[in-house]
Amino acid sequence: MGRPPCCDKSNVKRGLWTPEEDAKILAYVANHGTGNWTLVPKKAGLNRCGKSCRLRWTNYLRPDLKHDSFTPQEEELIINLHGAIGSRWSLIARRLPGRTDNDVKNYWNTKLRKKLMKMGIDPVTHKPVSQVLSDLGSISGLPNSTTTNQMAFVNKDLMMSNMVPTKTEPSGSNKSMVENTQEDQVHSWEHHFPYQVLTTENVQPHVFSEAASSTSSSSSSNLTHLGSPQSYSCQTPHCSSFDWSEFLHSDSFMWSLNPSSLVQSEADLSINAKSNGHDKQGVASIEGCCGAGMEYQTKKQCEGHSFVDGILDRDSELRAAFPELLDASFDY
DNA sequence: AATATCCGCAACCGCTCCGAC
DNA sequence: CGTCGGAGCGGTTGCGGATAT
Numbered sequence: 001m002g003r004p005p006c007c008d009k010s011n012v013k014r015g016l017w018t019p020e021e022d023a024k025i026l027a028y029v030a031n032h033g034t035g036n037w038t039l040v041p042k043k044a045g046l047n048r049c050g051k052s053c054r055l056r057w058t059n060y061l062r063p064d065l066k067h068d069s070f071t072p073q074e075e076e077l078i079i080n081l082h083g084a085i086g087s088r089w090s091l092i093a094r095r096l097p098g099r100t101d102n103d104v105k106n107y108w109n110t111k112l113r114k115k116l117m118k119m120g121i122d123p124v125t126h127k128p129v130s131q132v133l134s135d136l137g138s139i140s141g142l143p144n145s146t147t148t149n150q151m152a153f154v155n156k157d158l159m160m161s162n163m164v165p166t167k168t169e170p171s172g173s174n175k176s177m178v179e180n181t182q183e184d185q186v187h188s189w190e191h192h193f194p195y196q197v198l199t200t201e202n203v204q205p206h207v208f209s210e211a212a213s214s215t216s217s218s219s220s221s222n223l224t225h226l227g228s229p230q231s232y233s234c235q236t237p238h239c240s241s242f243d244w245s246e247f248l249h250s251d252s253f254m255w256s257l258n259p260s261s262l263v264q265s266e267a268d269l270s271i272n273a274k275s276n277g278h279d280k281q282g283v284a285s286i287e288g289c290c291g292a293g294m295e296y297q298t299k300k301q302c303e304g305h306s307f308v309d310g311i312l313d314r315d316s317e318l319r320a321a322f323p324e325l326l327d328a329s330f331d332y
Numbered sequence: 333a334a335t336a337t338c339c340g341c342a343a344c345c346g347c348t349c350c351g352a353c
Numbered sequence: 354c355g356t357c358g359g360a361g362c363g364g365t366t367g368c369g370g371a372t373a374t
Contacts, residue, residue, distance in 0.1 A: 016342070016368080038359070054360075055343065090362060102342075105363075110340050 013047045017056055021046055025057055059102045066098030070107055078104055079112060083126040 013021075028044035034057065038050035046053060059065075070078075074096050081092045087108075089101035096104065116123040122132040 014344075036359075049344090051345095051360085052343075058361095059342075087363065101362075106341055109364095 011047075012041070012049045012052070014049075014052070017060075021048065022056070022061060025053060025061055029057060029061075055102075059100050062100075064098055065100065070099075070111075074099070075107075075112065078108060079116070079126075082108065082112075082123075 024044045024046050025040070028040055032043070034054075037054040040046070040050055040053045041048045044053070048056075077095060078092055081095060085091055087105070089105040089108075093099050093101040093104045113123040116126070117129075120129050121127070122129050125132055125135075127135075
């Protein structure tokens with residue numbers, strides 16, 4: 001039994017707003033302020049759902065909104081924050097005065113996501129594509145048939161895009177690579193696991209052919225590796241037949257794209273990794289995520305802690321944090 | 333010039349959160 | 354403590370303009 005609709009949708013106007021309707025909203029808000037949007041249509045003389053009125057106001061009519069294009073600084077901030085907290089658009093938007101969550105979300109989906117994919121970066125995990133593929137292939141103890149199915153839930157757009165990592169971004173906007181955080185890894189799980197339960201046999205050949213055909217030169221070795229079914233028999237980082245460190249080293253240049261890239265440590269990210277709810281903790285937590293993280297990477301490097309070591313450390317941490325994923329009973 | 337395709341944005345949908353009762 | 358309902362959120366859809374054929 002779901003909750004009843006907020007209004008009678010058959011009797012309210014939908015679609016684009018007219019200047020007259022906008023004027024009514026503006027006049028109402030000027031006189032009464034915002035709040036209790038369900039009453040606004042009636043009081044303002046609009047044949048619209050209250051929810052629709054609220055959206056129109058918050059996404060378009062609010063006087064403090066910017067309507068010009070995103071600046072490179074805003075762009076970089078969005079990428080960094082998305083890397084840190086994922087698609088928490090409202091939280092990201094709060095860091096961008098004059099922008100709404102809808103603005104940020106649309107900008108991400110239409111511009112930034114594609115930009116990252118062209119750079120060979122998975123926009124979901126903010127990891128190099130080859131590493132994402134490696135991660136997918138390295139889930140332990142899977143029979144070949146299951147493992148090949150995993151490939152079908154790899155971001156289709158990613159497969160369709162130019163997967164060749166490029167050292168130089170033509171536009172010169174080599175956006176920050178965000179070092180993998182535990183949260184990123186959790187995001188990876190969150191985004192990819194649900195798809196594993198799907199029956200994907202019909203997709204699989206397509207995906208593999210996409211992967212193979214769209215791959216060339218520098219990254220071809222990695223993907224050929226993945227495209228070979230027998231190579232899935234054992235791909236844990238500690239498996240003798242597969243050296244993850246060596247594998248990752250082949251992409252290490254990706255991680256030096258921008259030495260001044262923003263990075264985060266787990267300590268910086270106090271955000272609850274599983275905070276899918278609209279927790280307010282995240283608001284405060286992201287405050288510190290764009291600064292101090294730099295020190296973390298530098299410190300680690302100074303300690304002789306290589307990037308690959310970091311990945312392996314985090315792999316161990318993740319395995320410790322999610323032991324059920326290693327449990328044979330955990331059925332994909 | 334006409335048509336098809338792509339792309340960006342505004343708006344909608346369905347869900348969760350959370351405060352009031 | 355449970356229910357109700359407003360508010361807010363993220364994902365998705367669909368329209369209209371831009372671009373390609």
